[in-house]
Amino acid sequence: MTEDRPSALSRLNGPQDLGRGPVFWTAFGVVSAALLAFPLVGSPFYLSNLAAFFLYVPMGLGLCLVWGYGGILSFGQAAFFGIGGYLYGVIAQNLAPMPAASLLGLLGAVAGSVLVAALFGYFVFYGQVSAWIIPLLTLVLSLILETFMGQTAGYQWRVGHVLLGGYNGMTGIPSITVGPLEFGGASVALYLLAVAMLLLAYVGLRLFVNSHLGYVVVGIRDDAERTRMLGYDVARTQVVIFALAAGLASLSGVLYVSWGNYVNPSSMGLYAATLPVIWTAVGGRSSLLAVLVSTIALKWLADTLAVRGGEYAFLIMGALLLGTMLFFPLGIVVSLARSWRRRRSVPAGRPEAGRGAGDRRSP
Amino acid sequence: MSLPYLVSLLYQYADNVAFLLLAALGLMIILGVVDVINLAHGELIMLGAYTTTLAYHRAHLPLPLCMLLSVVGVGAFGMLLERTVIRRFYRDRLGALVATWGISLILSQGTLLLLGPSLIAVPLPDWTVSYGGYSFGAYRLLLFGAAVGVVLLAWWVFYRTRLGVRTRATMQNAEMARAVGVDTRRIYLYTFGAGSALAGLTGALYAPTTTIVPLMGTTFVDVAFITVVVGGGANPILGALTSSALLALISTPLSTALGTFAGRIGLLVAALAIIRFLPRGLSGYFHDLQRRRMAAART
Numbered sequence: 001m002t003e004d005r006p007s008a009l010s011r012l013n014g015p016q017d018l019g020r021g022p023v024f025w026t027a028f029g030v031v032s033a034a035l036l037a038f039p040l041v042g043s044p045f046y047l048s049n050l051a052a053f054f055l056y057v058p059m060g061l062g063l064c065l066v067w068g069y070g071g072i073l074s075f076g077q078a079a080f081f082g083i084g085g086y087l088y089g090v091i092a093q094n095l096a097p098m099p100a101a102s103l104l105g106l107l108g109a110v111a112g113s114v115l116v117a118a119l120f121g122y123f124v125f126y127g128q129v130s131a132w133i134i135p136l137l138t139l140v141l142s143l144i145l146e147t148f149m150g151q152t153a154g155y156q157w158r159v160g161h162v163l164l165g166g167y168n169g170m171t172g173i174p175s176i177t178v179g180p181l182e183f184g185g186a187s188v189a190l191y192l193l194a195v196a197m198l199l200l201a202y203v204g205l206r207l208f209v210n211s212h213l214g215y216v217v218v219g220i221r222d223d224a225e226r227t228r229m230l231g232y233d234v235a236r237t238q239v240v241i242f243a244l245a246a247g248l249a250s251l252s253g254v255l256y257v258s259w260g261n262y263v264n265p266s267s268m269g270l271y272a273a274t275l276p277v278i279w280t281a282v283g284g285r286s287s288l289l290a291v292l293v294s295t296i297a298l299k300w301l302a303d304t305l306a307v308r309g310g311e312y313a314f315l316i317m318g319a320l321l322l323g324t325m326l327f328f329p330l331g332i333v334v335s336l337a338r339s340w341r342r343r344r345s346v347p348a349g350r351p352e353a354g355r356g357a358g359d360r361r362s363p
Numbered sequence: 364m365s366l367p368y369l370v371s372l373l374y375q376y377a378d379n380v381a382f383l384l385l386a387a388l389g390l391m392i393i394l395g396v397v398d399v400i401n402l403a404h405g406e407l408i409m410l411g412a413y414t415t416t417l418a419y420h421r422a423h424l425p426l427p428l429c430m431l432l433s434v435v436g437v438g439a440f441g442m443l444l445e446r447t448v449i450r451r452f453y454r455d456r457l458g459a460l461v462a463t464w465g466i467s468l469i470l471s472q473g474t475l476l477l478l479g480p481s482l483i484a485v486p487l488p489d490w491t492v493s494y495g496g497y498s499f500g501a502y503r504l505l506l507f508g509a510a511v512g513v514v515l516l517a518w519w520v521f522y523r524t525r526l527g528v529r530t531r532a533t534m535q536n537a538e539m540a541r542a543v544g545v546d547t548r549r550i551y552l553y554t555f556g557a558g559s560a561l562a563g564l565t566g567a568l569y570a571p572t573t574t575i576v577p578l579m580g581t582t583f584v585d586v587a588f589i590t591v592v593v594g595g596g597a598n599p600i601l602g603a604l605t606s607s608a609l610l611a612l613i614s615t616p617l618s619t620a621l622g623t624f625a626g627r628i629g630l631l632v633a634a635l636a637i638i639r640f641l642p643r644g645l646s647g648y649f650h651d652l653q654r655r656r657m658a659a660a661r662t
Contacts, residue, residue, distance in 0.1 A: 073457055123635040127642040130596075131457055132400045136588040137634065139402075143585045144627055151624060270581060274468065281461055311476060318468025325462040326451060 012203065014210030016069070016218065018287045018337050035195045039188045048186040052259055053299045054194040056279075058201040059252035060295035061288055062245030063276040068285030069209050070241050071131070071221030076117070076138030077249040077276040079145050082268030083116060084109040084250025085257045086149065086164075089173040094160035102176045102258075110250050117246030121239035128235065142273040149265035169264025176258040183258050190259055197255065198292070201248060205288055208244075217241055249276075271314065275302070278317055282324045284331020293333050367495025376615045378503050381510040383607035385568065386583040387590035388513060388599070389561030394591060395599035396534050396554040399449060399456055402463040404587065405580025406470035407559050411437045411566020413474065416575050419485045426485065426571075433567035434560045441559020445552050453551075467580070475577040482575040502571065509568055513561065517600050530554065585627065586610075589634045595644020602646030609645070610634075 013020050019028070039047060059077050066072045092105030120141065124134055153166025164170060175184040176193070183190040208214050219227040220234050228234045257263050266272060275298075283294025298320075305313040328335045390404045401407075411433040418429040448466065452459035490501035521527040532540040533550045541547050565583065573579060590610055594602030613633050618626030641648045 073460065120635070123639045127639045129638050129642045132394075132460060133592050133638065133642075135402075135457075135460055136400065136592055137631070140585050140588050140631055140634075143581060144624075144631055147624060147627070270578070274464065277461065277464070311472070314468045314472035315476070318465045318472065320465075322448070322462055322465030322469065325458055325465065326448065329455070329458060 008207065011207055011210045014206075016209040016214060017206055018289050018334065032195075032199055036192065039191060044186045044188075047188060047191040048259075049303075051191040051194040052256075052303075053296045054191075054198045055255035055259060056252055056299050057198040057292055057295050058248040058255075060276055060279045060283075060291050061201050061205050062248035063280045064283075064285055064288050064291040065205055065209070065217075065248075066241050066245045067277075067280055068287070068291070069214070069221060070217050070238065072238060072242065073131070073135045073277070074138045074242070074245070075135055075273045075277060076120070076141055077245065078268050078272040079138065079142040080113040080117060080246040080249035081253040081256070081272070082142075082145060082149070082263070082265070083113045084253030085263035085267060086170065087112045087250075088254045088257050089170045089263055090159045090162050092174050093162045093170075093172070096174060099177075099179075102174060103178065106176060106254050109254050110247050113250035113253075114243045114247045117243040118239055121242040125235040125238040125242070139273060142268050143270065146265045146269040149268065165264075167265055169262055171262050173257050173261050173263065175261060176254070185259050185261065190255075194255060194259075197251060201251075202288060202292055209288070213237065213240075271317075274317065274321075275299075278321050280331075282320055282332050284328075284334025284337075286330065287334050287337075290331055290333035290337065294331070365495070367497055370494055371497045371499075372615070372619075374497075374499050374503070375619065376611055377507040379611035379615050379618075380607050381503075381507040382569075383586055383590045383610055384510040384514065384603055385506070385561075385565040386587035387594065387607065388517065388603045389558035389565070390587055391591050391594055391596065391599040391603045392517065392561070393555055393558035394596040395602070396530055397449070397551050398596065399452070399459045400463070400591075401449075401555075401558070402460055402584075403444070403467035403470060404558075404562055405584035406467045407437050407441060407562035407580075408566040408569075408583050409471065409474065409577065409580040410440065411563035412570040412573070412575055412579060413478065413482065413566070414563070415567040415570040416482050416485055417478075420483065429485075430564070430567035433563040435563075437563025437566070438556045438560030441562070442552055442556040444559070445555035449555060450548075450551075471577045471580065478577075480576065484573070484575050485571040487571040506568055509564075513564070514600060514604060521600060526553070586614075586630060589630045592634050593637050593644055595641075595647040597643060597650040598646040601649060602644055605645045605649075 013025070038050070042050075059081055063074060063077050066074055088102075088105040088109040090105075091108045092102045095101035095104060098104075120137075124137065149164065150167045152164035153168070155163070157164045157166070162170065175182050175187075175190070177183070181189050183193050209217065216227065216232050216237055219230075219232070220237060224234050253263070253267070256267070276295075279295040279298050280291050282298060283292075284290040302313060302317070305316060324332060330338075386408070389407075390401060393399060393401050414433040414436050415426075415429040418424050418432050419426060422429075424432070444463075444466065448462055449459055452462060487500075488502050492499045492501050492504070519527075521531060529540065529545045530550055530553075532543075532545055533547045537547050540550075569583075573582070590603065590606050593610060594606030596602070610630055610633065613629050614626035617629040638644070643650070
């Protein structure tokens with residue numbers, strides 16, 4: 001078997017996502033440049049709002065990886081987001097006067113979440129459980145963590161000198177600080193950091209899903225038994241992507257805390273656990289790009305709903321999820337992209353007959 | 364250890380078993396037969412509790428009649444759900460799980476908007492039984508009795524009726540069952556209805572004991588999910604029975620000594636440890652054991 005190693009560039013353009021070719025990458029470059037240049041014209045208010053949408057993208061893309069590409073439905077992203085936020089809060093606040101406190105907090109938070117996810121994944125994936133067990137247990141994990149953090153009110157619940165704070169949450173957490181740069185709520189620095197993390201997560205995951213290991217992940221989704229017979233370690237691969245997704249979720253958690261200087265148990269609760277699943281389902285779980293778009297769009301929608309008519313938020317999100325599953329099982333963004341591509345390619349005289357990779361249309 | 368103390372421990376154990384069994388049995392029957400996880404199960408329990416409470420306070424019906432209304436109403440609602448939504452996902456079972464999650468959000472928030480943040484609960488019948496200085500709530504004993512009754516009823520339907528034979532045939536091999544003339548779509552519809560009716564019953568039975576709020580379903584489902592995972596879908600009745608008996612054995616001492624929360628953590632850890640070695644749950648393990656014994660008997 002000869003192994004030809006594709007260059008990083010051709011890997012990036014690989015078949016495991018929507019959007020290929022020079023036109024797409026030009027558009028991608030223009031949008032990225034526009035996002036990075038936006039602080040030149042945008043007001044701090046807009047920057048702060050946009051940063052609050054962008055920082056959720058790593059968490060959404062993580063779920064896209066495990067669910068869309070790996071076939072593992074997880075409600076655990078919110079739990080890892082919360083673990084990341086709380087760990088960062090505890091570490092950064094305890095080491096506060098130290099210059100490296102927040103960086104150590106970031107490292108500790110991501111490492112902690114990855115460790116918890118790997119431990120959880122070890123039990124679940126090495127047992128080769130049925131597909132429905134993982135969503136149930138991750139949902140229970142989120143609910144239990146929320147209940148646990150909710151009852152930590154009072155002085156006896158503290159780590160070092162930091163109070164966990166019960167349902168009111170942990171407050172006064174310092175933003176990420178590197179030298180003179182402080183990545184606080186309304187700062188240009190945090191906005192740029194959020195954009196950088198968004199681009200890094202997208203490009204990195206796109207490289208990952210088009211790599212050898214990425215193909216193994218997709219192979220496991222399509223037929224785990226076959227992939228095992230071909231000699232791949234299915235359980236280990238699943239643990240790796242589950243932990244990777246958890247790391248991305250905790251990164252989002254740390255960015256959120258750096259943005260708001262605060263974290264509370266409802267960031268791991270029922271509604272929070274649902275949101276990444278809704279982003280991924282509505283966008284289209286077979287495409288990282290679609291989930292990136294839908295995460296930002298739906299986070300914006302949720303915030304708009306929270307401002308006016310917060311009581312309808314659950315209802316609208318639930319209806320959106322149900323409607324997508326019934327009428328657009330591939331996801332709304334992916335369906336739109338397909339119909340657009342079809343319309344463009346039909347006049348050119350080559351109707352698209354084949355079904356794309358990762359396409360599992362339910363009849 | 365005195366005898367009354369042991370009796371009080373046994374009482375708490377029975378109470379926990381009943382809770383797990385009633386919360387999980389409907390979910391497990393649907394999983395076993397239809398192979399779908401209904402994430403809206405908690406909200407169906409909530410609807411059962413709301414139906415009973417509203418019928419009691421607004422229509423002034425006697426409590427047993429209110430509960431019957433819950434069972435029938437939620438069962439019918441479940442059949443409606445199967446017809447309109449679940450049926451479309453029989454080729455994508457994980458999709459059904461996500462879709463029912465959407466339904467659960469709509470139900471809990473819709474209830475909040477329609478009926479407000481809480482209802483006044485049905486008064487708990489204040490019958491007590493005292494023994495050796497301890498006093499026991501008789502309603503709790505009644506709940507345990509109801510749980511046992513429901514299991515017996517399910518067992519009777521599964522193993523002693525024609526419908527049960529068809530249901531077990533569908534579970535074993537749906538295509539073969541269809542080939543010999545079983546209408547499996549109808550079996551799925553009835554099973555979903557029965558599982559939902561059990562959720563309605565659970566809600567009705569626990570309505571006098573808890574606060575009636577739109578999110579009350581979650582207090583049932585987190586333990587119900589663990590019970591289902593540990594029990595497995597291979598044999599819902601045996602699975603629910605053994606799983607709730609085992610899990611209550613773990614959670615009773617933990618929650619008595621360290622509080623409800625420790626009990627729940629203990630359940631999650633136990634579930635993770637059990638599926639590491641018995642990935643198909645207790646009932647899957649028994650199923651394999653039985654098969655092996657039958658294979659050995661044949662040779």
